[in-house]
Amino acid sequence: MNMAELKIVEEAKKPLSMNPKKFALWLFIVSVCMIFASMTSAYIVRQAEGNWQIFELPPLFWISSGLILVSSITMHWAYLAAKRDNLEMVKVGMSITTVLGIAFLVAQVMAWGELVENNVYFTGGNPSASFVYVLSGLHGVHIVGGVAFLLITLIATFRFQVHSKNMNLIEMCTTFWHFLDALWLYLFVFLLINR
Amino acid sequence: MATTDIHVHSAVHGHDDHGHDHEHEHHEGNFWTKYIFSEDHKVIAKQFLITGIFWALLGGTLSVIFRLQLGFPDMNLEWLKPVLGGWITPEGKLDPEFYLALVTMHGTIMVFFVLTAGLSGTFSNFLIPLQIGARDMASGFMNMLSYWFFFVSSVIMFTSLFLQDGPAGGGWVIYPPLSALPQAIKGSGLGMTMWLVSMALFIVSSLLGGINYITTIINMRTKGMSFTRMPLTIWAFFFTAIIGLLSFPVLFSAALLLIFDRSFGTSFFLSDIYIGGEALPNVGGSPILFQHLFWFLGHPEVYIVLLPALGLSSEIIATNSRKPIFGYKAMIGSMLFIGILSFIVWAHHMFVTGMNPFLGSIFMLLTLIIAVPSAVKIFNYVTTLWQGNIRFTPGMLFSIGLVSFFLTGGITGVFLGNSALDIQLHDTYFVVAHFHLVMGSASFFGMMAGVYHWFPKMFGRMMDDRLGYVHFWITFIGVYLVFFPMHYIGIAGFPRRYYSWTNFETFSGFADLNMLVSIAAVATLAAQFIFLFNFFYSIFRGRVASENPWKSNTLEWTTPVNVGHGNWPGAIPNVYRWPYDYSKPGAKDDYIPQHIPFSETPESNLPSENEQIKLESNGSGAIVVDKH
Numbered sequence: 001m002n003m004a005e006l007k008i009v010e011e012a013k014k015p016l017s018m019n020p021k022k023f024a025l026w027l028f029i030v031s032v033c034m035i036f037a038s039m040t041s042a043y044i045v046r047q048a049e050g051n052w053q054i055f056e057l058p059p060l061f062w063i064s065s066g067l068i069l070v071s072s073i074t075m076h077w078a079y080l081a082a083k084r085d086n087l088e089m090v091k092v093g094m095s096i097t098t099v100l101g102i103a104f105l106v107a108q109v110m111a112w113g114e115l116v117e118n119n120v121y122f123t124g125g126n127p128s129a130s131f132v133y134v135l136s137g138l139h140g141v142h143i144v145g146g147v148a149f150l151l152i153t154l155i156a157t158f159r160f161q162v163h164s165k166n167m168n169l170i171e172m173c174t175t176f177w178h179f180l181d182a183l184w185l186y187l188f189v190f191l192l193i194n195r
Numbered sequence: 196m197a198t199t200d201i202h203v204h205s206a207v208h209g210h211d212d213h214g215h216d217h218e219h220e221h222h223e224g225n226f227w228t229k230y231i232f233s234e235d236h237k238v239i240a241k242q243f244l245i246t247g248i249f250w251a252l253l254g255g256t257l258s259v260i261f262r263l264q265l266g267f268p269d270m271n272l273e274w275l276k277p278v279l280g281g282w283i284t285p286e287g288k289l290d291p292e293f294y295l296a297l298v299t300m301h302g303t304i305m306v307f308f309v310l311t312a313g314l315s316g317t318f319s320n321f322l323i324p325l326q327i328g329a330r331d332m333a334s335g336f337m338n339m340l341s342y343w344f345f346f347v348s349s350v351i352m353f354t355s356l357f358l359q360d361g362p363a364g365g366g367w368v369i370y371p372p373l374s375a376l377p378q379a380i381k382g383s384g385l386g387m388t389m390w391l392v393s394m395a396l397f398i399v400s401s402l403l404g405g406i407n408y409i410t411t412i413i414n415m416r417t418k419g420m421s422f423t424r425m426p427l428t429i430w431a432f433f434f435t436a437i438i439g440l441l442s443f444p445v446l447f448s449a450a451l452l453l454i455f456d457r458s459f460g461t462s463f464f465l466s467d468i469y470i471g472g473e474a475l476p477n478v479g480g481s482p483i484l485f486q487h488l489f490w491f492l493g494h495p496e497v498y499i500v501l502l503p504a505l506g507l508s509s510e511i512i513a514t515n516s517r518k519p520i521f522g523y524k525a526m527i528g529s530m531l532f533i534g535i536l537s538f539i540v541w542a543h544h545m546f547v548t549g550m551n552p553f554l555g556s557i558f559m560l561l562t563l564i565i566a567v568p569s570a571v572k573i574f575n576y577v578t579t580l581w582q583g584n585i586r587f588t589p590g591m592l593f594s595i596g597l598v599s600f601f602l603t604g605g606i607t608g609v610f611l612g613n614s615a616l617d618i619q620l621h622d623t624y625f626v627v628a629h630f631h632l633v634m635g636s637a638s639f640f641g642m643m644a645g646v647y648h649w650f651p652k653m654f655g656r657m658m659d660d661r662l663g664y665v666h667f668w669i670t671f672i673g674v675y676l677v678f679f680p681m682h683y684i685g686i687a688g689f690p691r692r693y694y695s696w697t698n699f700e701t702f703s704g705f706a707d708l709n710m711l712v713s714i715a716a717v718a719t720l721a722a723q724f725i726f727l728f729n730f731f732y733s734i735f736r737g738r739v740a741s742e743n744p745w746k747s748n749t750l751e752w753t754t755p756v757n758v759g760h761g762n763w764p765g766a767i768p769n770v771y772r773w774p775y776d777y778s779k780p781g782a783k784d785d786y787i788p789q790h791i792p793f794s795e796t797p798e799s800n801l802p803s804e805n806e807q808i809k810l811e812s813n814g815s816g817a818i819v820v821d822k823h
Contacts, residue, residue: 010792010807012419012769020333020414027406027440034444038491042448042484046463051479123460126479130461134452 025172029179032142036183039138040190043131047194053126054195058114061136064107065188071100072181079174082157085164090157097177098150101143108140128195135187139180146180149173232343234335235760239342240321241653244646246349247313248727251639253353254304255720259713261297264289266713268697282361291694292381295364298692299382300356302367303390305635307397308352310500312345314642315439318503319408319432321649325751325758326426328417328767333410337403344400348393355389363390366692368493371464371485375456378470388457391450398443398450405443408436417750419770424789426749426774427520430527431506434534435499441538442495449488456480483548490541497634498537502530504641505572505601508594510774511648512576514747515591516583517785519775522575529568536565546617555614562612569605573598584778584785588745589663590648596671597640603675604633607682622692625685628678636674643670646730651744655757656737662729666722673719680708748774748788772804 046052078093112133115121122133153173156162162170233239260279263270271287272279282293289297320338324331332338355362364382365374369390377384412425412433425433455461456477464485465477513520520526542550542558576598585591607629610616620626643666650658684705689696696702743752753768768790776787782799793800794808 010771010794012417012771013421014418015416015421017414017416020410023414024333024337024406024410027409028402031402031406031440031444034441035448038445038448038488042452042463042488045487046481046484049481051466053479123455124476125462127461127463127481128479130455130463134455138451 019168021168022172022175025175029176032179032183035138036135036187039131039135040187043135043190044194046127046131051126053128055120055129056118057132057191057195058111058118060107060111060114061188061191064104064111065185067100067104067107068181068184071097071104072178074100075174075177078157079170082162082167082170083164087157087160087163090162090170091154094150094154094157098147098154101147101150101177105140105143105147108136108143111136132191135191139184139187142180142183146177149176232339234331234339236320236324236332236335236338237653237758239338240317242342243312243316243320243345244653246346247309247317247642248730250304250308250313250349252723252727254301254309255723257297257301257304259716259720260289261294261301262713262716264294264694266710266716268695289694292364293361294694295366295380295692296361296382296386299363299366299369300352303352303363303394306367306496306500307394308349310635310638310642311401311439311496312397314500314638314645315432315435315503316342316345316404317642318428318507318645318649319404319436321653322428322751323408323411323432324415325652325754325762326429326749327412327415327420328750328770329411329415330761330763330767332407333415334407337407341400341403341407344396344403348396348400351389351393351396355386355393358384358386358389360384360386362386368486368489369453370489371453371456371482372468375453375465376468376470376475377457388454391454391457394450395447398447401439401443405436405439408432409440412436417767417770423524424770424773427509427523427526428503428506428749431502431509431530434530435502435506438495438502438534438537439499442492442499445488446492446496449485449492452488453485483545486545486548487541490544491538493544494541495534495537497630498533500634500638501601501641502533504597504638504645505530507641507645507648508576508597510747510749511590511594511644512579512598513775513777514648514745515586515588515594516580517586517777518579518583519777520575521578521581522571523773523775525571526575529571532568533565536561536568540565543612543614543617546614547621552614559612559614563609565612566605566609569601573602573605588647589658589660589667590644590745592664592667592671593640593644593647596667597637597644599671600632600637600640600674603679604629604631604637608633619688620685622690623685624681624689624691627691628681628685631678631681632674636678640670643667643726648745649751650730650733650737651740651756652751652754652758654734654737655740656733657740657744658729658733658737662725666725666729669722669725670719673715673722676715677712677719680712684708684712743788746784746786748776748786750789753788753790 074093075097078090078097081087081089081093115129115132120129120132122130150173153162153169156169230238233242260275263272272283272289273287276283279289279293282290284290320332323329352362360381362382363369363374363386364380365387369387373379374383374387377387412429416425452461452463456463456465460476462477462480464482465475465480466482468475468477509520509526540558540562542554543562546555546558580595607625611620611626611629647658647663650656687702687705689702689705740756742754742756745752750768750770754762755764770789771792772787772789774789776782776799778785779787779799782796787796787799792808793804797805800808
């Protein structure tokens with residue numbers, strides 16, 4: 001090849017980039033954070049205006065908090081197992097996490113039952129009661145999405161599509177589930193403190 | 196700084212042949228996958244644009260109907276009966292409750308459906324992949340969903356116009372308790388429910404779009420497209436998407452709580468209300484709480500509407516002045532600063548809600564600070580134009596129009612941001628004049644500028660310039676004639692959203708000024724039909740465009756005239772320089788596109804730029820020789 005035809009071109013550097021799907025998940029988490037930030041700040045603003053009814057939070061919230069905390073641990077256990085290609089452990093870990101996730105949802109609904117037994121209703125009463133339903137309900141809606149995500153990952157593990165060379169799905173699932181766990185703990189502590 | 200590696204390869208610059216790039220070449224789908232459920236960002240952009248144009252026309256028509264009422268209170272509107280039916284009373288007057296619905300729908304449509312979805316949806320979708328050098332958005336599927344959520348939301352909002360009781364009527368800000376109680380006005384019945392459902396879907400659409408825009412901008416840039424080489428359009432879309440991502444969820448919260456109050460019987464916003472002597476059961480709610488939640492979105496929303504327009508005009512003004520944009524980094528900095536400030540000024544909409552005056556003064560201070568980055572931007576626009584080799588294309592005229600409105604409308608913002616002056620001016624026509632100029636007209640002009648400027652890339656044909664000039668001048672003069680007199684009407688104390696002023700002795704004046712405003716509004720709307728004709732005629736019959744008709748630098752102009760799915764038929768070009776090398780001293784042409792390496796332009800390089808290609812003479816091992 002004739003050197004005269006060659007051109008000397010400085011190299012264009014590859015700009016910073018991440019996995020787009022993981023990045024999008026983080027952005028989604030940011031927008032969910034904003035929903036709950038606005039809800040909890042609405043709670044504080046409304047509470048500061050007075051006329052605020054105080055009642056006992058359902059004891060089941062303690063149990064559901066325990067459930068979701070344990071599910072977060074099992075989720076992480078599954079994730080680490082996938083990293084080490086221990087596929088049987090991944091299946092066990094994912095299954096336990098999914099069951100715990102569903103159990104959390106059931107516990108939350110039963111907690112609403114406890115509230116009703118104590119004559120604390122979603123409608124017709126003081127906003128302090130309605131807020132508890134809205135916060136836990138809205139979180140529950142996200143948990144439904146989270147459980148769906150767990151199921152998708154679970155099915156993928158049983159099809160041997162989750163292993164150390166293919167971690168994207170389980171990484172995203174872990175991130176989202178830890179987030180939902182942290183979100184509930186934040187909401188629960190928030191409700192315990194601000195009454 | 197040590198220089199980068201050097202590549203030696205044959206003639207065509209920047210074309211490393213990546214075999215896998217060709218996988219993206221799309222098989223032509225059928226009609227449905229190509230035009231309806233398309234995942235191609237360019238088609239989705241056009242879908243947003245056409246839907247936006249439809250909404251703009253409808254929103255504009257609604258405004259002309261209520262301007263007729265305001266400018267000519269004695270007019271017989273019998274002739275509108277075929278269209279409006281029962282909303283024209285037997286006396287030939289506009290139904291007062293329908294007037295409120297008109298105002299509400301005009302605001303909602305223009306702010307959300309035209310200037311958010313129509314503007315951001317069109318140009319973020321169209322320009323982000325093209326200008327950063329990507330084949331498509333990060334997720335084509337999410338992008339398609341974003342449009343179809345918007346479409347369903349549009350259908351619901353449109354359907355609500357035909358309800359027996361009319362669409363929502365509580366103002367676009369839907370303050371409870373008015374919007375929460377169906378007993379209050381007709382417009383708080385089913386129309387309001389549909390408004391809320393529609394907006395919830397709209398928020399989903401915005402979030403899907405916004406997540407996609409941010410992800411694409413950060414992760415999908417071509418080689419060499421560092422942050423400091425991104426065109427200002429991309430920066431503007433980037434900030435817009437972030438602001439939307441942070442503020443729309445808050446509107447969602449507000450809407451959700453309002454839905455619970457309206458349909459489930461909670462009392463978040465309602466307390467101690469008597470209707471016809473009868474007490475409502477709701478106790479303990481706070482209507483002010485809604486305003487806080489609403490304006491935490493509502494104020495950033497102003498910038499969601501404005502920033503894309505500012506970005507588009509930065510690009511157009513630099514291109515058509517044949518000069519680098521003045522203060523590129525200051526432009527980015529001021530947009531960032533505006534974006535941050537937009538989240539901490541919301542309470543300036545609420546000075547008269549009985550807010551603590553000390554708190555008011557803090558919000559006043561923060562509000563007035565926004566004038567600083569805004570002034571920086573205007574200064575930079577003017578200095579870019581200064582001594583430029585200006586080409587007055589229609590796109591350029593509309594961009595200059597934007598700068599004009601941004602200035603005149605922005606100055607009145609300094610008045611309104613004063614918590615003391617706001618006591619007089621709050622909810623008067625002064626406010627209407629202010630935001631219609633600074634946010635409404637400025638953004639609308641930015642959108643128009645974008646359409647004229649990027650039309651050749653969208654449809655492969657040119658729009659007619661002369662019709663563009665006529666459209667510009669009538670609209671520009673028309674907008675000033677509509678909104679400038681409103682300042683006087685506002686200072687005189689005329690409240691907004693009133694059906695008629697003739698019943699008040701105080702407001703008996705200014706009838707002539709109101710008449711002028713209404714006539715100008717009709718003329719301005721009429722001028723938009725010139726645009727419509729130009730737009731649709733040019734899609735099919737316009738002059739065929741060249742690849743780069745404006746001799747512009749950004750990457751989208753390196754694509755073929757009719758851009759296919761995947762954007763570049765060959766490899767994606769690499770980027771070697773910033774996008775504003777216009778009229779560079781020594782250069783052959785008055786523009787050097789971003790994909791031209793410095794090594795090809797030794798005649799115009801600055802010493803620092805020569806640094807980047809000097810390794811060659813060092814005989815460093817970094818030289819790579821491609822043989823093909």
